[in-house]
Amino acid sequence: MSEFSFILLSGGVGKRMQLNMPKQFLLLAGKPIFIHVLEKIDGISEIKEIIIPCPADFIEKTQEVIRDYGFSTPIRCVEGGETRQESVYKGLQEAAFDQVVIHEAVRPFVSREEFEALLAAGNESVIYGLDIPFTVLQGKDIVEGNLQRDRLVNVQLPHKYNTKKLLYAHECAREDRLEFTEDASLYFHYYQSEITILQGSEYNIKITKPIDRKIAEAIYKETILMEG
Template sequence: MDCIYLAAGLGVRMRKRIPKQFLNIYGKPIMIYALEVLEKISGIERIFITYHQDFRKDYERVIEDYNISKCILTEGGETRQESVWNALQMVESERVIIHEAARPFITAELVSELMEIDEKAVVPTIPVPFTVSMGNEYMTAELDRSKLHNIQLPQIFDTDILVRAHKKAMEEGYIATEDGILVFRLGEKVRFVKGLENNIKITTPLDLVIAENLLRGIEI
């Protein structure tokens, strides 16, 4: 199975000089943690890493430093969605894994579980633990959090369905923040499975502190 590894973002919200995927947490670049997990899974044959063209040499250096052998660099797009689409053109397997560098705390057990589920689209989620409402300046609606899901990655899709979902989105000018939504909009079923509480996405400086504490084994 091929894997698309999203690592082309600049991480503007992190307010750092370099993209967040190259920042070190506990002595190792963020992007390497999940890569090392994916690299060791025998069912994954190739990992297409989307990269930002301004930092290509940095990607090459990090991959070489940590002996990641399954990787193929694929130029990213202006958006996350474009990056996935670019990498999809290289995918040859019937199913494809989508993951992102900003989520370093995946496990081989989670990935293997997702790979074993015979569904067209498989997405890990965790419950939303806080109250959520809709509105701008004023509240306009309440949402039943018992029916809400915090969507995580990695995700697995039938490749042909994901391609069709992206084509539909492009035709309609629709931009999504993850691929399960695109497949759902195609009319396909998206299977939810239990995700991991510590599978956080590192987006802000606070997330970086939380990630460092998780690696040190400090209870948050």
């Protein structure tokens, strides 16, 4: 059976949400958002440890909240970086197992089944993605070209990778002073190797702006009704 480290990115400081605290502490159905993610993965036998890169000022609070829920999987918090990429890098340096799963604390609607499908997928590099349902053009102030949306993918998390290979790619990016918005693009840049894309879910949103919080509440209510 494969064994995985799990990195839960919790480095955000809530600027886009206009908050004085990291957005992962926002309550959804009475629980901090990141707790919903931990509840989905706790007890998955392949996941042997959880590493949470978070802002230095909130490490103690994160640990406090976690203790209240009594998770069985070993969890440790580490200081995150100034950027998302740096937080992943710091998490990878702490990872003890050959394979790693990466997820974001503010994507609470990922399902346990999606995690299990990711772990079971044959390729060592696997992500979730969605088709893009709108037209995308290349350009900033003026249109410079067309993009074929049937050849594009909206990248979601979670992802899984070989830990050492992803860490090496991050080290290369640091040396080259390149920044990427997520790990699939970084990994592909250095390896040009196959990354499997699993079908994502429209419910698996990332909560980053005030409007996302309202959408999240609606999704939660809908999922409760479906389960009922």
